Amino acid sequence: MHINSFPYEILSQILSAxxxxxxxxxxxxxxxxxxxxxxxxxxxxxxxxxxxxxxxxLKWDATASIRLVCWEWHEWALEYAMKDIYIRRWKxxxxxxxxxxxxxxxxxxxxxxxxSGTAVYRDPFCSLTRTVKLLRKYPGVASKIxxxxxxxxxxxxxxxxxxxxxxxxxxxxxxxxxxxxxxHLGAQEWGRLLHGNGNPLQSLELLAVDLTAKQSxxxxxxxxxxxxxxxxxxxxxxxxLKIFGDSTFMPINDQDLQAIARTATRLEEFHLTxxxxxxxxxxxxxxxxSQSTLNVLEHSxxxxxxxxHPHPGSLSDSEHICTVxxxxxxxxxxxxxxxxxxxALFSNENVRWAGDLQVRAARLCxxxxxxxxxxxxxxxxxxxxxxxxLVSARANSHIPKDLYIELFFADFIFEPHVNAVHGDFxxxxxxxxxxxxxxRALSRKGPYGTTGLYGKDEEGLFxxxxxxxxxxxxxxxxxxxxx
Ligand SMILES: [Zn+2]
Numbered sequence: 001m002h003i004n005s006f007p008y009e010i011l012s013q014i015l016s017a018x019x020x021x022x023x024x025x026x027x028x029x030x031x032x033x034x035x036x037x038x039x040x041x042x043x044x045x046x047x048x049x050x051x052x053x054x055x056x057x058l059k060w061d062a063t064a065s066i067r068l069v070c071w072e073w074h075e076w077a078l079e080y081a082m083k084d085i086y087i088r089r090w091k092x093x094x095x096x097x098x099x100x101x102x103x104x105x106x107x108x109x110x111x112x113x114x115x116s117g118t119a120v121y122r123d124p125f126c127s128l129t130r131t132v133k134l135l136r137k138y139p140g141v142a143s144k145i146x147x148x149x150x151x152x153x154x155x156x157x158x159x160x161x162x163x164x165x166x167x168x169x170x171x172x173x174x175x176x177x178x179x180x181x182x183x184h185l186g187a188q189e190w191g192r193l194l195h196g197n198g199n200p201l202q203s204l205e206l207l208a209v210d211l212t213a214k215q216s217x218x219x220x221x222x223x224x225x226x227x228x229x230x231x232x233x234x235x236x237x238x239x240x241l242k243i244f245g246d247s248t249f250m251p252i253n254d255q256d257l258q259a260i261a262r263t264a265t266r267l268e269e270f271h272l273t274x275x276x277x278x279x280x281x282x283x284x285x286x287x288x289x290s291q292s293t294l295n296v297l298e299h300s301x302x303x304x305x306x307x308x309h310p311h312p313g314s315l316s317d318s319e320h321i322c323t324v325x326x327x328x329x330x331x332x333x334x335x336x337x338x339x340x341x342x343x344a345l346f347s348n349e350n351v352r353w354a355g356d357l358q359v360r361a362a363r364l365c366x367x368x369x370x371x372x373x374x375x376x377x378x379x380x381x382x383x384x385x386x387x388x389x390l391v392s393a394r395a396n397s398h399i400p401k402d403l404y405i406e407l408f409f410a411d412f413i414f415e416p417h418v419n420a421v422h423g424d425f426x427x428x429x430x431x432x433x434x435x436x437x438x439x440r441a442l443s444r445k446g447p448y449g450t451t452g453l454y455g456k457d458e459e460g461l462f463x464x465x466x467x468x469x470x471x472x473x474x475x476x477x478x479x480x481x482x483x
Contacts, residue, residue, distance in 0.1 A: 004070070004072055011072075011076070012076060015066060015073065015076055015077070015080075016080065018066065019059070019062045019063055019066065019077075019080065020062070022061070022062035022063070022064075022065070022066075023058050023059070023061075023062040026058065026061050026062055026103070026104075027053060027061065027103040027104065027106045028052055028053055028058065029049045029050070029051070029052055029053065030049075030050050030051060030052075030053055030103075031049060031050055031099055031106070031109065053103065054086065056081070056084060056085060056086050057103075059080060059081040060081045061103055061104070062081075063077035063080055063081045064104075078140075078141060078144050079144050082141060082144040082145050083144065083145065083146050083147065084145075084146065084147045084148075084149075085131075085145050085147070085148045085149070086148075086149045086151065087127050087128055087131055087148070087149065087150050087151070087153075087165075088127065088149075088150075088151040088152050089124050089125070089127070089128075089151065089152025089153060090122055090123070090124040090125075090126060090127060124152075125153065125158060125161075128150070128153055128158055128161050128162070128165070129161065131165050132161050132164045132165045132168075135165055135168035135169065136164070136168055139168065139170070142168040142169045142170065143169070143170045143171050144171070145169040145171065145172055146171060146172060146173055146174065147172070147173070147174040147175070147203075148165070148166065148169065148172060148174070148175045148176070149175075149176040149205075150162050150175075150176060150177060150178060151176075151207075153178060154178045154179075154180050154209065154211055154215070155180070155211075155215055155218070155220070155221050156180070156184045156218075156220045156221050156223060157220070158178075159178065159180055159181045159184040159185060160184070160185070162177060162178070162181065163181070163185055163189050163192075163193065166193055167192055167193075169196075170196065170197040170198070170199060171199050172196060172199070172201065173199065173200075173201060173202045173203065174201070174202060174203035174204075174240075175193075175201060175203070175204060175205070176205035176206075176207060177204070177205070177206055177207070178206070178207060178208075178209075179206045179207065179208040179243070179245075179247065179251070179252050180221070180249075180250065181193075181206075182206070182227065182228065182252065182256060183223065183224045183225065183250050184221070184223060184224075184225070185225065185227055186225040186227055187225070187226075187227040187228075187229070187230030187232040187233050188232055189227070190227040190228075190230075190232065190233040191230075191232035191233060191234065194233065194234060194235060194237065194238065195234070195237070200237035200238075201237065201238060202237070202238065202239045202240065203238070203239060203240040203241075203242075204235075204238055204240070204241055204242070205241075205242040205243075205244070206242070206243045206244075206252065207244060207245045208243070208244070208245035208246055208247035208251060208252065208275065209245050209246075209247055210246075210247050210248060210249060211247070211249045216249045222250070224250065228256055228259035228260060229259065231263075233259075233260075233263070234263045235260050235263045235264035235267075236263045236264070236265055236266060237266070238264055238266070238267060239266065239267060239268045239269065240267065240268060240269040240270075240271075241260070241264065241267055241269070241270050241271070241286070242269070242270075242271040242272075242273075243271070243272050243273075243275060243278070244271065244272070244273040244274055244275070245273075245274055245275070246274045246275055246276055246277075247277075248277075251275070251277035252275065252277060252278060253277050253278060253282065254278055254279055254281045254282035254285070255282075256282070257278060257282030257283070257285050257286055258281075258282060258285045260286065261285035261286045261288070261289040261290075262289070264286060264289055264290060265289050265290055265293075266290060266293045267286065267289075267290035267293060267294060268290075268293055268294065268295045268296065268330075269294075269295060269296040270283075270286050270287070270290070270294060270296070270297055270298070270299075271296070271298040271299075272298065272299045272300070272301065273298065273300055273301075274300070274301070275301055276301055278301065280321070280337075280338060280339055283299050284319070284321065284324065287324060287325070287328065288324065291324070291327065291328050291329075292328075292329060292330070293330060294328050294330060294331050295330050295331060295332055295333065296331075296332065296333040297325075297328075297331060297333070297334050297335070297336060298333070298334075298335045298336075299335070299336050299337055300335060300336075300337055300360070301337055320344065320365070321338050321339070321340075321341075322338075322341060322342055322344040322345035322347075322365060323344055325345060326344070326345065326346075326347060326348035326351055327348070328351075329352070330352060331351065331352060331353065332352045332353060332354050332355070333353075333354070333355060333357075334353055334357045334358070334359070335356070335357070335358040335359075336358070336359050336360070337359075337360040337361070338359065338360070338361050338362075339361070339362055339363060340361055340362065340363040340364055340365045340366075340367075340368065341359055341361040341364065341365060341383065341407070341409070342364055342365035342366065342379060342382075342383055343379070343382040343383045343385070343386035343387075344365070345359065345383070345386075346383070346386040346387045346389070346390040346405075347386060347390075349389070349390060349393040349394075349397075351390075351394075352401075353390075353394065353401075353403055354394065354401040354402065354403055355401075355402070355403070355404065356404050356406065357403060357404065357405050357406070358406045358407075358408065359405075359406075359407050359408070360407075360408040360409075361407070361408070361409050362483055363483050364376055364379045364380060364383070364409075365379075366379065367379060370482055370483040371482050372474065372477075372480045372481045372482040374475075376481060377471065377474055377475060377481065380409075380471075380474075380481060381471060383407070384407075384414060384416045384467060385416075387405045387407070387416040387417070388416045388417060390403065390405075391403045391404075391405060391416070391417045403417075404417060405417060409481070409483070410480070410481040410482065410483045411423060411424070412470075412481075413445050413462075414467070416467070419466055419467040419468065420464050420465070420466065420467060421464070421465055421466075421467050421470040422443040422445045422462050422463070422464050423443075423462060423463070423465075423479070424461055424462060424463070425437055425440065425463050425465060425473075425479065426461060428473055428478040428479045431477075431478045432473070432476070432478045436469070436472075436473050436476070436478050437463075437465040437466075437469050437470070437473060438469065439465050439466040439469050440463045440464070440465055441463065441464045441465075442463060442464070443462035443463050443464040445462055445464075
């Protein structure tokens with residue numbers, strides 16, 4: 001029996017096993033030289049391994065021989081190697097002329113005992129320009145692409161090129177774009193991006209970074225076509241929206257999210273990380289429009305500022321966020337920063353929440369003045385009790401689920417299910433004359449500790465005390481929950 005007569009799944013498995021072996025044996029590192037040879041200087045050059053060959057290039061190299069065998073194998077190899085495409089800006093401005101562009105020739109390069117190099121200028125946008133040309137010329141190749149990432153291109157000119165590239169890919173379902181495409185592309189282009197050639201986009205990521213001063217002053221980059229104001233920008237087919245990074249240049253704001261929310265009615269995942277230009281208003285607009293479908297909600301603004309600045313803005317209308325959230329019937333994964341929280345957040349025992357649930361809040365609902373009054377202390381106690389009840393309700397539901405709740409409030413981390421509070425209690429210890437807290441233990445959490453969330457070096461002295469003792473301490477004014 002000829003190998004090509006095997007069922008496609010088996011043939012595909014054989015080819016993929018062969019490809020993985022090729023990948024293992026192929027070139028996995030690229031080289032660099034220690035310094036540029038300057039005129040009239042005789043420093044000896046050192047060759048060093050600069051970094052790994054990116055995965056998509058490894059895939060391409062590993063399928064090279066397979067592509068040559070026959071049409072069927074060629075198609076398989078294209079599908080395998082072109083499924084995910086990552087296009088990044090050339091970061092170094094030069095390359096070494098002596099090192100071959102063909103990675104399979106690297107073995108020869110390694111034999112050169114005294115490497116020399118001539119710096120050659122290389123267009124940083126070259127990879128993008130070439131991709132656009134290739135995809136336009138070969139629609140068959142373009143049709144194999146399912147996911148695309150663009151990294152390092154933010155100006156008006158490259159945004160248009162990115163649109164050109166994406167437009168050629170008829171089966172694209174997932175794309176990561178620079179946020180400036182929301183400004184530099186028109187409504188018609190966005191319509192094309194979102195609905196493609198019949199295959200609608202399912203996942204959209206927008207990455208924001210700061211432009212250089214020169215780029216942000218360039219009038220070409222300052223144009224704004226306001227694509228979201230038009231009905232052509234229709235997000236109704238989108239399942240996942242992720243916005244991350246931060247920028248002050250024509251940043252994504254609440255109005256943008258409200259405009260997206262008009263049509264984004266079937267989102268299953270919504271992630272918003274780091275951005276300080278979107279407030280809770282924009283987030284809730286999306287949550288409400290996709291309330292019936294939302295499964296994952298992650299909102300951690302300004303996380304670069306760390307634990308002590310979780311303030312997510314304040315909601316302009318008087319809607320109770322806690323209730324809106326408990327009424328998302330499919331919501332499972334929640335990590336959220338809200339202006340305020342209260343026991344209502346955990347009152348619906350029919351929620352599907354599972355796994356780690358984090359809520360960062362600036363205040364307690366109804367105690368927006370942020371003072372550590374008796375009423376506020378009561379409210380906190382109710383919140384913790386209700387959270388515990390929800391954890392046990394989830395554990396005892398028809399399909400039992402583990403739920404771990406972490407509440408970040410007033411510079412403390414509360415873990416209601418284990419009756420623990422983590423925080424810096426040094427001053428409280430002094431205030432109590434050393435008698436409080438009696439249950440202290442070293443905490444593995446910390447403002448910047450092992451959670452690793454914010455990567456800061458200055459670790460605070462975080463300790464863990466029992467919740468009951470913590471509340472006693474608050475009542476005796478040794479610790480304060482004023483925010
Ligand atoms: Zn509330």
